[in-house]
Amino acid sequence: MNGNKAITKRDTDFAKWYTDVVTAAKLARYSNVKGCIIYEPNGTAIWERIQSIMDQKFKETGHRNIQMPMLIPEGLLRKEGELVKGFAPEVAWVTHGGDKKLDERLCIRPTSETLFSDYYHEIVRSYKDLPLKYNQWCNVMRWEKEARPFLRGREFFWQEGHTVHATKEEAEEETQKMLDVYKNFFEEYLAIPVLCGRKTEKEKFAGAEYTLTIEALMYNGVSLQSGTSHYFGQRFSKAYDIKFVTKDNTFDYAYQTSWGTSNRMIGAIIMVHGDDRGLVLPPKIAPIQVIIIKATNDEQTSILADKIKNELSNANIFTTIDETDKTFGYKLAEAEVNGIPIRIEIGKRELQENKITITRRDTLEKNHLSLDQDITSHINKMLDDIQNNLYQKAKLRKEKMTYHVKTLKEIEKIMDTQPGFIYAPWCGNTECELKMKEIKGLKSRCIVEENTQETCPVCGKKSKYIVVWGIQY
Amino acid sequence: MNGNKAITKRDTDFAKWYTDVVTAAKLARYSNVKGCIIYEPNGTAIWERIQSIMDQKFKETGHRNIQMPMLIPEGLLRKEGELVKGFAPEVAWVTHGGDKKLDERLCIRPTSETLFSDYYHEIVRSYKDLPLKYNQWCNVMRWEKEARPFLRGREFFWQEGHTVHATKEEAEEETQKMLDVYKNFFEEYLAIPVLCGRKTEKEKFAGAEYTLTIEALMYNGVSLQSGTSHYFGQRFSKAYDIKFVTKDNTFDYAYQTSWGTSNRMIGAIIMVHGDDRGLVLPPKIAPIQVIIIKATNDEQTSILADKIKNELSNANIFTTIDETDKTFGYKLAEAEVNGIPIRIEIGKRELQENKITITRRDTLEKNHLSLDQDITSHINKMLDDIQNNLYQKAKLRKEKMTYHVKTLKEIEKIMDTQPGFIYAPWCGNTECELKMKEIKGLKSRCIVEENTQETCPVCGKKSKYIVVWGIQY
Numbered sequence: 001m002n003g004n005k006a007i008t009k010r011d012t013d014f015a016k017w018y019t020d021v022v023t024a025a026k027l028a029r030y031s032n033v034k035g036c037i038i039y040e041p042n043g044t045a046i047w048e049r050i051q052s053i054m055d056q057k058f059k060e061t062g063h064r065n066i067q068m069p070m071l072i073p074e075g076l077l078r079k080e081g082e083l084v085k086g087f088a089p090e091v092a093w094v095t096h097g098g099d100k101k102l103d104e105r106l107c108i109r110p111t112s113e114t115l116f117s118d119y120y121h122e123i124v125r126s127y128k129d130l131p132l133k134y135n136q137w138c139n140v141m142r143w144e145k146e147a148r149p150f151l152r153g154r155e156f157f158w159q160e161g162h163t164v165h166a167t168k169e170e171a172e173e174e175t176q177k178m179l180d181v182y183k184n185f186f187e188e189y190l191a192i193p194v195l196c197g198r199k200t201e202k203e204k205f206a207g208a209e210y211t212l213t214i215e216a217l218m219y220n221g222v223s224l225q226s227g228t229s230h231y232f233g234q235r236f237s238k239a240y241d242i243k244f245v246t247k248d249n250t251f252d253y254a255y256q257t258s259w260g261t262s263n264r265m266i267g268a269i270i271m272v273h274g275d276d277r278g279l280v281l282p283p284k285i286a287p288i289q290v291i292i293i294k295a296t297n298d299e300q301t302s303i304l305a306d307k308i309k310n311e312l313s314n315a316n317i318f319t320t321i322d323e324t325d326k327t328f329g330y331k332l333a334e335a336e337v338n339g340i341p342i343r344i345e346i347g348k349r350e351l352q353e354n355k356i357t358i359t360r361r362d363t364l365e366k367n368h369l370s371l372d373q374d375i376t377s378h379i380n381k382m383l384d385d386i387q388n389n390l391y392q393k394a395k396l397r398k399e400k401m402t403y404h405v406k407t408l409k410e411i412e413k414i415m416d417t418q419p420g421f422i423y424a425p426w427c428g429n430t431e432c433e434l435k436m437k438e439i440k441g442l443k444s445r446c447i448v449e450e451n452t453q454e455t456c457p458v459c460g461k462k463s464k465y466i467v468v469w470g471i472q473y
Numbered sequence: 474m475n476g477n478k479a480i481t482k483r484d485t486d487f488a489k490w491y492t493d494v495v496t497a498a499k500l501a502r503y504s505n506v507k508g509c510i511i512y513e514p515n516g517t518a519i520w521e522r523i524q525s526i527m528d529q530k531f532k533e534t535g536h537r538n539i540q541m542p543m544l545i546p547e548g549l550l551r552k553e554g555e556l557v558k559g560f561a562p563e564v565a566w567v568t569h570g571g572d573k574k575l576d577e578r579l580c581i582r583p584t585s586e587t588l589f590s591d592y593y594h595e596i597v598r599s600y601k602d603l604p605l606k607y608n609q610w611c612n613v614m615r616w617e618k619e620a621r622p623f624l625r626g627r628e629f630f631w632q633e634g635h636t637v638h639a640t641k642e643e644a645e646e647e648t649q650k651m652l653d654v655y656k657n658f659f660e661e662y663l664a665i666p667v668l669c670g671r672k673t674e675k676e677k678f679a680g681a682e683y684t685l686t687i688e689a690l691m692y693n694g695v696s697l698q699s700g701t702s703h704y705f706g707q708r709f710s711k712a713y714d715i716k717f718v719t720k721d722n723t724f725d726y727a728y729q730t731s732w733g734t735s736n737r738m739i740g741a742i743i744m745v746h747g748d749d750r751g752l753v754l755p756p757k758i759a760p761i762q763v764i765i766i767k768a769t770n771d772e773q774t775s776i777l778a779d780k781i782k783n784e785l786s787n788a789n790i791f792t793t794i795d796e797t798d799k800t801f802g803y804k805l806a807e808a809e810v811n812g813i814p815i816r817i818e819i820g821k822r823e824l825q826e827n828k829i830t831i832t833r834r835d836t837l838e839k840n841h842l843s844l845d846q847d848i849t850s851h852i853n854k855m856l857d858d859i860q861n862n863l864y865q866k867a868k869l870r871k872e873k874m875t876y877h878v879k880t881l882k883e884i885e886k887i888m889d890t891q892p893g894f895i896y897a898p899w900c901g902n903t904e905c906e907l908k909m910k911e912i913k914g915l916k917s918r919c920i921v922e923e924n925t926q927e928t929c930p931v932c933g934k935k936s937k938y939i940v941v942w943g944i945q946y
Contacts (some may be wrong), residue, residue, distance in 0.1 A: 029595075031541070031542050031591075031592070032544065032549065032587070032591055032595075033542040033544050033546060033549075033579070033588070034546075036542035036543075036544060037542070038539070038541055038542065039539065039540035040539055041537035041538060041539050041607065043540075044537070044538045044539055044540050045537070045538070047540075048538065048779065064514035065514060065517045065518070065521065066511070066512065066513055066514050066515070066517055067511070067512035067516075067517050067520075067630065068504070068511055069504050069506040069509035069511065069628055070509075070581075070612055070614070071506050071509060071565075071627075071628070072506065072627055073505070073506060073507075076505065076506075088571075089571045089572065090570075090571050091571065092544075092567045092569070092570050092579075093566050093567060093569040093570075094565045094566060094568075094570065094581070095566065095567075095568045095569065096565070096566040096568065096578075097563075097564075097565050097566075097616035098561075098562045098564065098616050105569075108507070108543075108567070108581070115504070115506070118504075118505055119511055122502075122505075128798075134514065138612075139543055139611075141543070142569050143570035149839050154544075155542055155543055155544070157540065177742070210708055233748075285634070301750070325601075325634070446823070471639070
């Protein structure tokens with residue numbers, strides 16, 4: 001078997017292991033356009049699964065999709081002071097259309113609050129128009145220096161929800177609700193447990209009143225900010241003049257939210273579930289859940305393979321037969337490196353003994369199943385088991401790497417051995433937050449509770465919150 | 474009833490009628506970003522239906538989706554001489570990233586042949602790697618002066634397929650096959666009959682050996698180029714060095730194709746099926762096929778509405794209940810202007826008489842259906858009828874506006890009365906093609922057959938082809 005021979009051991013060099021898995025599973029590759037990634041068919045297919053499931057959740061919670069322009073005129077971008085400070089240093093500027101220099105340069109959207117706010121300014125007149133709950137799936141661009149597939153790059157794919165409400169309460173409820181949608185999606189579909197909380201003032205989104213976040217923990221103890229939901233209050237509505245007539249026939253500025261997740265989720269899947277043999281996909285988001293591999297191409301084998309494929313497909317299990325002319329061994333290895341949850345082998349021996357060989361990707365356990373048994377229910381059960389097993393493994397790891405501490409010494413010791421999520425009291429001052437960064441780049445992940453009973457391990461003053469610290473991608 | 478009062482009569486001013494329908498049905502609106510359109514939820518929902526159906530057809534024909542970068546470095550764009558001549562005058566140039574001037578400027582993709590070819594150059598080594606059949610759904614940008622929703626604009630949404638093959642025959646077969654996929658999609662789903670043929674040298678895609686096209690005829694007799702499929706031969710593979718080892722162990726350059734359709738299709742739907750009351754959607758691509766409108770909000774009405782909705786939804790008919798607090802009359806008018814194929818009304822009288830009122834959007838016929846009857850099969854049949862009726866109406870109109878002529882006089886007379894598809898002999902010279910343009914902007918739509926038996930109506934020389942002429946969007 002080859003196919004995964006090129007993968008560095010995960011415990012030897014995690015960063016290299018990650019790149020090797022991305023390459024070996026043909027998820028993405030660097031393009032010749034500096035800082036930009038090509039998302040290859042295997043990677044795109046996972047994104048399509050994620051998109052279709054999340055899109056349904058958004059629609060079930062009353063959201064509709066919209067498509068805004070990808071360019072933002074500089075004047076429009078500059079209307080909200082905080083946002084422009086946050087994003088202007090890292091946008092790509094269009095200055096020429098054909099041979100002509102433009103009167104006003106335009107940036108490729110790094111995020112679309114400005115465009116949505118300008119649109120809402122045009123269409124919101126009365127409380128009767130509200131709420132407006134729109135989402136868009138699109139590409140955005142941030143002029144980063146380095147690129148890592150699914151983690152960091154100039155162009156990436158995401159969804160951004162932007163909503164407008166008549167009241168503070170409703171907007172805040174929306175902010176929380178969409179965080180919950182994200183959390184549930186991560187836990188139920190991606191099999192990744194997450195930490196939820198509120199970003200500190202320093203880490204919140206530029207222009208938001210506050211930002212809620214879900215944070216996932218990778219195999220190596222590094223945190224990945226995985227989805228954020230922002231409450232804007234009236235900041236944008238005042239900057240972009242989104243006013244409406246209230247029920248009481250007065251005027252008010254609207255209350256807004258935005259929330260986003262990106263194809264970074266695929267990076268999380270790799271780094272939470274992957275192993276030394278390559279990618280491991282949770283069944284619920286695997287584009288192919290079962291692959292059938294034939295040892296020979298004789299008629300009898302093909303008839304059986306087709307029969308099983310049809311039976312499983314009819315039960316809505318994503319099943320495929322590898323019909324390429326690669327060798328049997330190569331096909332087995334490729335199914336493994338690609339992370340396909342279940343592999344079914346059919347060869348001479350299987351035919352003789354009226355059975356199939358089934359290998360699950362998560363545990364690599366091999367079993368035989370008699371063809372007299374109900375294959376569909378067996379496979380369905382196994383898919384559930386894999387999904388649960390991946391979630392439980394990730395949950396145990398997260399628990400193991402979660403620490404509750406009170407002193408800097410404890411923090412330093414953790415960082416010398418195994419980083420993770422470090423719960424500690426915090427006084428609320430940005431100076432102390434910045435000092436923490438000196439310990440191997442620790443940053444606040446989120447505030448998880450109010451707490452005035454402890455002392456800040458940095459300055460020794462009274463605590464205001466319990467904050468979770470971690471290192472990040 | 475109001476809601477469609479703002480629509481200009483179609484026969485009075487077609488261009489204004491079109492814009493009015495787009496606005497009244499809330500499909501799209503102009504943004505404050507010059508030349509760019511906001512595709513609003515009603516328009517986006519239609520695009521999503523189109524995307525999901527076409528995507529399935531692409532997958533059934535062995536294609537996979539991929540996501541390429543949206544930026545093209547100038548050097549890469551300039552590698553294929555014809556393509557750059559065709560597109561360079563109309564691209565948007567990114568010259569700065571953040572505060573820094575870039576060493577090489579990049580354009581926002583107007584189309585992605587260059588990026589795909591560069592990628593194929595990297596990954597194609599042997600005939601065993603071929604064919605590669607990839608597609609991408611994305612936004613592209615062309616720096617047009619004017620914008621019209623769904624018809625022309627700086628940014629638009631489309632799909633572009635790009636394939637690589639080991640042989641000329643296979644690539645040509647692919648070119649034809651994808652045109653057939655487009656033709657079938659238009660006729661079966663959009664209920665729009667199309668004209669198929671090959672573009673002249675003057676009208677073909679920059680860089681192609683030849684271009685196949687489907688052309689649709691709008692209500693006013695104007696042609697809309699609706700999908701194109703290009704055979705590239707080895708032009709790009711030689712410019713971008715896509716070489717492979719053949720079965721005979723020699724080297725050859727690969728054979729390529731590309732093919733695309735865009736959200737212009739929604740423009741075609743409007744201009745083929747729409748009427749004085751607004752949009753008319755073919756059931757097979759309508760995001761909502763049946764809307765239920767209640768005259769009152771009492772319990773009995775709501776129970777019945779829910780029951781019908783559930784029954785129809787269970788039969789996979791896209792059904793919705795209008796639960797907004799708009800007036801009954803407004804809801805009826807809105808369903809009409811939005812082009813929803815079937816409207817079900819439930820009021821006091823319906824409850825008393827144990828029936829529902831059903832209105833089909835295409836003919837505006839109103840009928841009653843007793844609740845003792847099988848509603849699902851009735852609605853399914855009606856949806857089929859509407860789909861067929863729209864197609865037949867469009868087909869009849871196309872036939873009525875199709876002319877077979879031999880002289881310029883005949884052509885001029887047609888253009889003075891009712892333009893359409895004008896079949897005429899042609900000598901094959903570009904000069905004659907350009908002269909035709911003097912007759913109210915006539916352009917060749919496509920070559921439909923070889924024919925050396927006739928004379929060119931412009932120069933009087935022997936004909937080579939029968940060409941269809943028309944005016945275009």
